[in-house]
Amino acid sequence: MFEFAIKKEDLLTPLLTVAGAVDKKQSLAILSHFLLKLSDGLLFITATDLEIEISAQVVCQSNNSAETITVPAKKFIDIIRSLDENATPNIVFDSGILTIKQGRSSFKLTTLPAENYPSSEDECNDVELTIPRLVLLQLLQSTHFAMSQQDVRVFLNGLFLEFEPNLISAVATDGHRMAISRYSCSNVSHSKLLLPKKGVQELLRLLNCINDEHVLLAAGKSHVKLIASQFVFLSKLIEARFPPYNKAIPREQDKHIIIDCAALKRSLARIVILAHEKSKAVMLHLQPAQLTLIAHNNEQEEAVESLVAETQGDELKIGLNATYLLDVLTHLGEGQIRLSMSNTDSSILIESLQNDSYQYIIMPMKI
Incomplete structure (x- = not known):
């Protein structure tokens, strides 16, 4: 049995943070669900569409049980959002049913087996960099609009981040225009990352929602990870070679x-x-x-x-x-x-x- 209580506002914030990664295409039923893990008084919330993954955690009042379940994301958010402002719902999982109780209201949601939820790739050890949040936000904001909407040349459908010993460059192009933004820094390992369009859009949303002074950016061969105080963001990288953009600068x-x-x-x-x-x-x-x-x-x-x-x-x-x-x-x-x-x-x-x-x-x- 899985049971916890939490203030509405404390639960709704991480749910909305994570919701951006829920699969909108409904390609697999499990991807329209949140993964909820209760452990030692902490509730871990995860969503993924297999391209990006966002997870967050929040302190709750629990019976110290440790269990992992799934719950339909949209219905769960809509129910929590509909509760009274000062509500502290009690949430119980038993025999495949998640029950949300508040006052005289009770909601029962069916769930899917947690073991069917896709596990994430977490090998992001090639590059690790602590960067001011506002700097990363500015790099993305100043270039993302030049990404292609949908091009057969996959490298145009993303944003290129190039790390050099004293410089980080962000570049985006759709073949008709190009945007380049640079940030001078030190002690950076040389690396090149091509972020997918949806990943960039979610990063912009997430970075605008927090007040952290710094965030941790890490990357491996196929994934990039961003760690902030309120969430962890993981995205696949586009496996394509970005063109030598410096040659396009007149x-x-x-x-x-x-x-x-x-x-x-x-x-x-x-x-x-x-x-x-x-x-x-x-x-x-x-x-x-x-x-x-x-x-x-x-x-x-x-x-x-x-x-x-x-x-x-x-x-x-x-x-x-x-x-x-x-x-x-x-x-x-x-x-x-x-x-x-x-x-x-x-x-x-x-x-x-x-x-x-x-x-x-x-x-x-x-x-």
């Missing part, structure tokens, strides 16, 4: 636009209203001391706006996807930025003048 541009990031974002957000609905194509017209944005669509409508800018080089018109540029401007936020290019067919390099940790490359469009 080096010899002779045309530059220095402009206020927020002003450009506001202007671009207006201009894109009349851009082609699918391509979101906008023309950048570089002129002396001025940048003009131009958009057209199939209805012969047009939007034009000119901005004061510091420019270098000959006059140039170059097209790009406005959504890609807006993603970059949204991340960079405020301050002066520099757009660099060489001709109509060249890629566009975008950099912040306040922070040299970021580089963004956008391929041009024919308009």
Whole structure:
């Protein structure tokens, strides 16, 4: 028999933390369940979809029994969430049934055998690094939007982390744009990790939900693990070779636009209203001391706006996807930025003048 009591708020928090790993595709019934393990007054909660796994633990009042069970994740969360705010439900497992009791309410859930729950791969001994939480969060936030949505080239469907002796680089690309973010550090072992898209999205969610100053990042040949005070996150790595991204960074541009990031974002957000609905194509017209944005669509409508800018080089018109540029401007936020290019067919390099940790490359469009 398995029995414990716990405050609603103390149980709901780890349940919601772990829920991101529950399999939404319902490929296997057991993957729609939480694994609950009770041991020495601690409740361990685990969820997995076989690609990522999240586990958390919480102190509870128990009868000191040690047992492991499964429970339907969504129903369990919905029941706990529905209880009164100050509730302390009593949860009992007996003969394959999990009973949740609170006041005059009682809920009975069927379970699946815990021995059928998949065990996780835990060999993450090649790399081990303690890193400031906000640094890791920034590395992911500043690059994740450039990952491909769904590409046959699997390396585009993830985020690349490269560890060098004095540098950590995060890189993402969908073949049309690339985002690069760097963090200088010391005593890092050389390693390369390619994180899957879902893993990156869950890491962003989890890192935003905690206040830890530092987290532990560990990796092996096929998995990466992140250990924080409130959870342990485990993800498979994409088994593919990421291309040599440094070769894609343009080096010899002779045309530059220095402009206020927020002003450009506001202007671009207006201009894109009349851009082609699918391509979101906008023309950048570089002129002396001025940048003009131009958009057209199939209805012969047009939007034009000119901005004061510091420019270098000959006059140039170059097209790009406005959504890609807006993603970059949204991340960079405020301050002066520099757009660099060489001709109509060249890629566009975008950099912040306040922070040299970021580089963004956008391929041009024919308009």
